[in-house]
Amino acid sequence: MTIAVFYKLLAIFIAVAIGWFVGRMRWLGEGTGGNDPARVLSNVAFYIFAPALLFRTTARLDLASLPWLTLAAFFIPAVLLLLLVYGWQRWRSHAETAAAAPSVQAITISFGNTLQIGVPFAAGIFGEAGLAIHITVISMHALTLLTLSTLLVELDLARARPDAAGLASTLATTVRNTVIHPVVLPVLAGLIFNSTGVALPTVLDEVLQMLGTAVVPLCLTLIGMSLAYYGWPKAWRGVLGLAALKLLLMPALVLVVAHWGFGLSGVPLSVIVMAAALPTGSNALIFAQRYRTQEGETTAAIVASTLLFVLTAPLWLAVLSWLTAS
Template sequence: MTLPILYKLLALVAIVVLGWVVGRLRWLGDESADPARVLSNAAFYLFAPALFFRATARVDLAHLPWGMLSAFFLPVVGVMLGVYGWQKWRAGQPGHAGAPVAAPAVRAITASFGNSVQIGIPLAAGILGEAGLGLHLTLVSVHALVLLLVVTTLVEMDLARAHADGAAGLGQVLLGTARNALIHPVVLPVLVGLAWNLTGLGLAEPVAEVLQVLGSAVVPLCLTLIGMSLAYLGLPKSLAGALTISGIKLLLQPALVLAVAWGVFCLRGLTLSVLVLMASLPAGSNALMFAQRYRALEGETAAVNVLSTLAFVAVAPFWLWVLSLLH
């Protein structure tokens, strides 16, 4: 772990602590005013859509390395679906009734969505150099697109089933899911951005600048929200769930990516290192934004963000050592 990367981690923790202080001192109002929810909605409905539209409108679709992307996203989406299925099964077991409908999807995105920008970019640049950073940025360009589209479909399907009356057939449930998944503050700007990308028109510089300024607010706002959520909600009564999800994110997911990339796609060297380190990143702050959107497991998700970020100080050197054995 190099000093610049350690400083980056400390900066992220410091912003979370600042958010906790803001929440603890009630500078933005008490719980009845629900300021964290207001800020979360601003991020979810305004700043994040600008970020996603700009990213998808500018990505070079014609030159994406599909083999590398498949080696990463197949196991990562597999982890997401595995956690989702496991949580759906648990929800049906005795003693687990009453959990929020969106809980399985929230845990699924928390266990699979990594902090690919705030931590991932300096990690790739500092350890893997310019070539590694280029490959990492390629993954980043479609990271949110793939994972958020999948998990949004899952949660909207669950909500459609939960809210459908007994007479609603499968067709009505699927129609409601499709409508809510498409008219969504994450999915819609991604799809519109991709459609604009395919026209080949590009973005006018003033428009791109407005989107860039709006999108730049997502990172500090989400980090502050983690601290505020911890101040308002506190840590969950049991940290078992947060520790389990953190373990899946930091250890299981990169192990699966390593196995698939090495054994199935026969990737080696720099490309393999980029994929494994990307998979091992701590939980991204977008997971909390997702949890707050659906009002499920907000305290646990905030705890995973903090715990996995702190644990990454030890986990990153471990995966670098494992990769050194394969070179």
């Protein structure tokens, strides 16, 4: 753990603590009678700042230069784990369980904090070459995992509606709600714009960049506010289980698939394994708040996994060092 990464973790906890203090003091409202400041801020991030960031990222993406083998070695196991957790949670869910709960838990264990923690970690540990690989993972991260999670949750919601008709109607509703969505629509629009080969106009690029930079600080303070308004979950077993899946199972799965399945080694292997080992990202919370499901559990999982990352990161670095030396 480098000093730069330690300072980044400390800055994250300070931002979360500021959000918690503001929420605890109720400076933005009491959170009763339909007035929930945490959810309002989450909607601002979900409908304004995150779409700007996603559109700009996909519109500027150089698809031809992406290392597709390395990306496949990361995203195939990540998607597999997401689907496995989603399927398991759906199978064991009770009738009173919210329809969106399996998808929220699945995104919590698969979506890592690749930006706030991942970028300084990759730069500090692996240098410029490792950072370049990590940036390619970031470029496809939300596009792949958030889009898939949105599809799953919208399918469940369409199926759970009392007026749900046959299969064709359910699929049509799912596709419509998935495409016309504040996460998926800007991604699709960005890819379509990207395919034209036209550069973003300077003014539009500046506006999108300005809006996109608000995502990180808003989401970090939102985590603290959510802790203040929703409180810590009474059952810690579920929270620690989510954190363990994110910090231990996901990087183990990526390591096995990438090294023994795709034959990766050296810096590319180390970068994607450590990307998989990152704690849960704040986008999982705005996803949970979008569907009003598991907000408290998701918030606690983000905080717990970020704290435990201090212990698990050196463990995975040691495993990778041993694997390289053997």
